[in-house]
Amino acid sequence: MSEIQIPILDLSTEVELLWDELNAAFQAVVRDGRFIMGPQVREFEAAVAAMLGVKHVIGLNSGTDALVLALRALGVGAGDEVITTPFSFFATAEAIHHMGARPIFVDIDPQTFNIDVAQVAAAITPRTRAIIPVHLFGQMADMDELMHLARQRGIAVVEDAAQAFGATYRGRYAGTMGVAGAFSAYPTKNLGAYGDAGFLATNDDGVAEAVSMLRKHGSRRKYYNEAVGYNSRLDTLQAAILQVKLPHIPEWNALRRAVAARYDELLATMPQVVTPFAAPEREHIYHQYTIRLKGVDRDRVKALLAEAGIGTMVYYPVPLHQLPMYAGQDWHLPQAAQAAREVLSLPMWPHITPEQQQQVAAALRQAIAAAG
Numbered sequence: 001m002s003e004i005q006i007p008i009l010d011l012s013t014e015v016e017l018l019w020d021e022l023n024a025a026f027q028a029v030v031r032d033g034r035f036i037m038g039p040q041v042r043e044f045e046a047a048v049a050a051m052l053g054v055k056h057v058i059g060l061n062s063g064t065d066a067l068v069l070a071l072r073a074l075g076v077g078a079g080d081e082v083i084t085t086p087f088s089f090f091a092t093a094e095a096i097h098h099m100g101a102r103p104i105f106v107d108i109d110p111q112t113f114n115i116d117v118a119q120v121a122a123a124i125t126p127r128t129r130a131i132i133p134v135h136l137f138g139q140m141a142d143m144d145e146l147m148h149l150a151r152q153r154g155i156a157v158v159e160d161a162a163q164a165f166g167a168t169y170r171g172r173y174a175g176t177m178g179v180a181g182a183f184s185a186y187p188t189k190n191l192g193a194y195g196d197a198g199f200l201a202t203n204d205d206g207v208a209e210a211v212s213m214l215r216k217h218g219s220r221r222k223y224y225n226e227a228v229g230y231n232s233r234l235d236t237l238q239a240a241i242l243q244v245k246l247p248h249i250p251e252w253n254a255l256r257r258a259v260a261a262r263y264d265e266l267l268a269t270m271p272q273v274v275t276p277f278a279a280p281e282r283e284h285i286y287h288q289y290t291i292r293l294k295g296v297d298r299d300r301v302k303a304l305l306a307e308a309g310i311g312t313m314v315y316y317p318v319p320l321h322q323l324p325m326y327a328g329q330d331w332h333l334p335q336a337a338q339a340a341r342e343v344l345s346l347p348m349w350p351h352i353t354p355e356q357q358q359q360v361a362a363a364l365r366q367a368i369a370a371a372g
């Protein structure tokens, strides 16, 4: 296997562009010494809230904890059911389990890879306490339909916006339509920190207050703990890094869309490739550029691309309902299972060059020919 020439993600241009600002931000925190809940945390929270047009943003140590704390704030507990998608990172389901609740998986829309909202109503029972749509790969789920149904049935919606910072649905930002939105700033995310980080957005004062308390061991006032909470604060250093990156995100998301448009064109003549579908009312931010491969062995294509020096990833090879903890449960989710067999995410970052994309496309064409 040759050395990877084009990785799936390369942050070096971004680092070079921001090097001086990043250094200054880092040094300011180190000199100041307020590593826990320093002023940069509040500043970052305020900046994100302004950008998303939301009342509260609460910095947390991960996207996983943003989901956990949102569900805790809503009082989801043992015996409850939470409806979600089987085509996501396990953290989505894990957060539900941490409440003692049970994930109820609903199959995906094959075009968008997101939860098929038309199938959600049939999954609602008297125990359903919440629905977690995941805005996968940077494109939002069908939120108008979902919010309409959830409101009708009095069920809370927590958006897993881990992969969709800045994506919109009819002009409304991901993470701002449900009662809470959970964001990840894991380093590979489109707004990524230099370690674990995340945050929660909400317009609900009660949720905001509960999550702020829960992230600090269930205390509003130090040592006067009111609830069994968590250590889930956003590090000051990570907040400072994120503050530097935040103003660039609208431009970088636009660059991602331009990269996707170039891929769409380059891959249009390959009959085995289904390029991503972008619904017109939703602004996709292409956290991933994920194709489907039809009539050809996806894993073989991936291996051949690796030999040609092209990094790709399969998000996700196992739909959640097929993980060992659900063994013995009888799920029928054919679209998620099929997507898991066909998907392949190609190199994607805002500053990938057209030449690199041409190299990816040429290697893909060869790999498909060789694998077929």
Ligand SMILES: Cc1ncc(COP(=O)(O)O)c(C=O)c1O
Residues within 6 Å of the ligand: 061, 062, 063, 064, 065, 088, 089, 091, 092, 134, 160, 162, 163, 183, 184, 185, 186, 196, 197, 198
């Ligand atoms: C869809 C989804 N949900 C949740 C998470 C969890 O975020 P984190 O890694 O910050 O805990 C991630 C990313 O890792 C994700 O992609």
